[in-house]
Amino acid sequence: MKNIYIIGIGLIGGSLAKDIKKLHPDAVIHGISRKESTLDEALSLNLIDKKATLDDVAKADLVIIAIPVDATVKILPSVLDRISDTGLVVDAGSTKVDICKVVENHPKRRNFLAMHPIAGTEYSGPSAAISGLFVGKTNIICEVEKTTFKLQEKALDLFKAIGMRIRYMNPEAHDKHIAYVSHLSHISSFMLGKTVIDKERNERDIFDMAGSGFASTVRLAKSSPEMWTPIFEQNKQNVIETLEEYINNLTHFKELMKANDFDAIYKEMKNTNHIKDILKGIS
Amino acid sequence: MKNIYIIGIGLIGGSLAKDIKKLHPDAVIHGISRKESTLDEALSLNLIDKKATLDDVAKADLVIIAIPVDATVKILPSVLDRISDTGLVVDAGSTKVDICKVVENHPKRRNFLAMHPIAGTEYSGPSAAISGLFVGKTNIICEVEKTTFKLQEKALDLFKAIGMRIRYMNPEAHDKHIAYVSHLSHISSFMLGKTVIDKERNERDIFDMAGSGFASTVRLAKSSPEMWTPIFEQNKQNVIETLEEYINNLTHFKELMKANDFDAIYKEMKNTNHIKDILKGIS
Known part of the structure; x- marks a missing residue:
């Protein structure tokens, strides 16, 4: 995993960035955000290495979407449109039905993994990001069978290295x-x-x-x-x-x-x- | 303050016992409880120095009642019946109207001070007692004017030494x-x-x-x-x-x-x- 793109560098996206950088010091973490000021803050906090835009995700090995769930539903199809055959897209949204539904017929559906890491604090934004937030926490994965086997494996290896406990569930449940x-x-x-x-x-x-x-x-x-x-x-x-x-x-x-x-x-x-x-x- | 009697050695009574013993190492802390097993536990945890019964409170400089509020309403008049002219009785109940009412016409009303220290945890019993529970916590005192001035002073010196912030309020409010x-x-x-x-x-x-x-x-x-x-x-x-x-x-x-x-x-x-x-x- 060389090129990692994180869309939304807040509590969840920023905390994942910290853990991933620790596990993969050679990876380049690219930040994407609607707000330039969020990217500046994330850079100054060393959460990301570089700023990026949506079009750049064509070069991604991994894209993590960690923004409000209405924004995820809007942006997820465009991210999948741009992802390479070997790239993986995961989202970290607190709802799963609408998110899974919006890409159910997408030609790149097999490059997507839906997850919900049940971890967090009541704070938000880049400054709320903390190391080790996910240790021992449950990460619920939905419709795992719809993701390419190799990309499933890649994602699960990463989640386990971060310390998450994995549970599988359908989006409705x-x-x-x-x-x-x-x-x-x-x-x-x-x-x-x-x-x-x-x-x-x-x-x-x-x-x-x-x-x-x-x-x-x-x-x-x-x-x-x-x-x-x-x-x-x-x-x-x-x-x-x-x-x-x-x-x-x-x-x-x-x-x-x-x-x-x-x-x-x-x-x-x-x-x-x-x-x-x-x-x-x-x- | 030499002889201190604590009725109910749970979270609140036990924690007060710890703080008082630290401030007054020479004081003797007597424990009173319906259950012998509670007193045995309090003794083994060094929360109290001796077991006692209700009649012994005649010798008390200070009696603290820290039991459920229905039991306080029942026992408080009998405690005041037994207290000496220089003895002080305080209760730590979470309600104040019924407790103040039951002793409003008691001949020893001026030996009583009604308080509610707003501190605690979700645990109970002697093993839940902890040192420093009251530091920085609000202690609400009701009807302060009904307590003898000298006993008010004695109580407030103790509460402040324990670290409590004092607020005055009538029982209804x-x-x-x-x-x-x-x-x-x-x-x-x-x-x-x-x-x-x-x-x-x-x-x-x-x-x-x-x-x-x-x-x-x-x-x-x-x-x-x-x-x-x-x-x-x-x-x-x-x-x-x-x-x-x-x-x-x-x-x-x-x-x-x-x-x-x-x-x-x-x-x-x-x-x-x-x-x-x-x-x-x-x-």
Whole structure:
């Protein structure tokens, strides 16, 4: 792997750049971005070696697309149009159905691998990139059978060297399940933040009483709306379904409180308490 | 301060014991608990020097009550019945209205100080006690004017030495505001955990896809139902009100998604994004 092109040098693209450069010091990492200022920042942070444009990907051994999922859907066909027979294109989007669909009949479909590395922080942009972000983290690969065997192998060798745990899934199952363990958490956090901020307008000093528990539950409300709006749009049906289940559970909890059924409230919490054991494997 | 009695040697009581022992190496820390096994554990962890019973508090310079808030309401009058004229009783409960109310006409009311140190982790029991838990954390004191001046002074000197930031508030304002920044976060976490656990029953491997974002939002669902059920019961009206606002915000978000109004979805998130600046001072 000599020529690597990364489209979008933010948290994910920049962190991948760092890990790849460490594994392949001779590789040349080219950055592509809509914004010149992002490329300048990425250069000054040593995330990339050179600036490039879309037409340059004809020379790529590997192209990584790490931009918002609506932009990925738009740009992915043009990237595949330009890729060489031995070049590999991967995307790192948080949704997989629309992205896989837009290239399903593309003549170069076999040069594409759809992935979703489940790693990140609530920060964004080149300065958010960190080394080792993907160590021990799950990377979900969709429709692996649609990628040329040699390019599959190349990609998996790289992902494993970076430290990722690989899981295979179809795009529909990915989008459905990720709505529960990622997309819903973000909405929960954003709306919790909103509820308290709205209250603070009338009742000052509320935040002076906030502790680490509050900070933990609203941490994801710091996330980028530019990145998350298209995710919710592409995964609309699944997200609405999870939101409805969540709202029903909250409403049930509220009704139990109104009915003074605190034995049932206790049981609701006790039954969820074994999340302890589940979380042991995660954080 | 020679003789200190701590009723309930868990996360909060045990952590206070550690800090006090460090500041006053000559003090004798006596532990009181319903369960003999808790006292044995606290002794073996060096959190307390001696076991004691309720009647012994007549000899106390300071009594700290750090047990679930329903138990505090029950035991507090008997502790005050036994306290000497120069003894101070403080409680560390997460609600303040019911606790202040139960002793409002007690002849020893002036020997009592109501506080709520906003510190903790999702763990409980003697083994959860840690040194320095309260450094930089807010400790809310209610009805300070109802405590003898000399005992106020004694308590505040200790709290400041432990590193706490002191805030004064009446019990009603405390219970109303804490519902937003603490109690609601716990319900949000528990119900998020429940929503995903329920789904996992039918769709395996969901948790294999969970990342640090999910772990952060459901962390509080590890909390003790024994401690939280009475908190929700005592703060019922305020908690129901916050829950209704939260559910309304989530429902509005869902309706915007259904209406495909993703510009409004973007704005909802953008408007909450400045939680970044608010959280800077917390975690």
